Amino acid sequence: MTASPSMDDCIRNCTDCHAVCLAxxxxxxxxxxxHAEAGHIRLLLDCVDICRTSADFMIRGSxxxxxxxxxxxxxCAACADGCDRMADDPMMxxxxxxxxxxxxxxxxxxxxxA
Numbered sequence: 001m002t003a004s005p006s007m008d009d010c011i012r013n014c015t016d017c018h019a020v021c022l023a024x025x026x027x028x029x030x031x032x033x034x035h036a037e038a039g040h041i042r043l044l045l046d047c048v049d050i051c052r053t054s055a056d057f058m059i060r061g062s063x064x065x066x067x068x069x070x071x072x073x074x075x076c077a078a079c080a081d082g083c084d085r086m087a088d089d090p091m092m093x094x095x096x097x098x099x100x101x102x103x104x105x106x107x108x109x110x111x112x113x114a
Contacts, residue, residue, distance in 0.1 A: 006112070007058055010069065010105040014055035017076060017102035021047045024083070024095040035089070040082055047079040047099060054106060070110035076103035 025044045028035035054072040057065040080099035086092040 006105070007109065010109045011055050011058050013102040013105045014051040014072065017098050018048055018051040018055065020095050020098040021051065021079065024091055027091045035086060043079050043082050046075050050075045051102060066110045066112065069106040073103045073106035073110055076100070076106065
């Protein structure tokens with residue numbers, strides 16, 4: 001299976017989101033307080049894992065990639081909302097923007113013909 005340009009973009013967005021969310025976990029644990037709340041850290045880690053999984057499914061041409069991309073879009077949107085609550089912090093703002101970009105491309109990929 002040959003990846004389309006939109007799939008290549010989605011893979012790149014998932015890979016970027018994975019890296020940014022993982023770095024954000026470390027940032028949040030260092031900051032403490034509301035940044036380090038268990039629910040927030042859990043959501044960031046959910047985002048890290050689903051982004052990696054979605055990218056992997058697309059890279060290997062899995063016929064189920066539209067399903068992982070649908071879940072990825074939902075989780076990334078929730079993560080972006082969570083990070084937006086602390087958008088006065090540049091790292092959180094960057095994370096929210098990266099998650100939104102990933103959610104958008106994954107949403108499009110999840111509705112593309114399987």
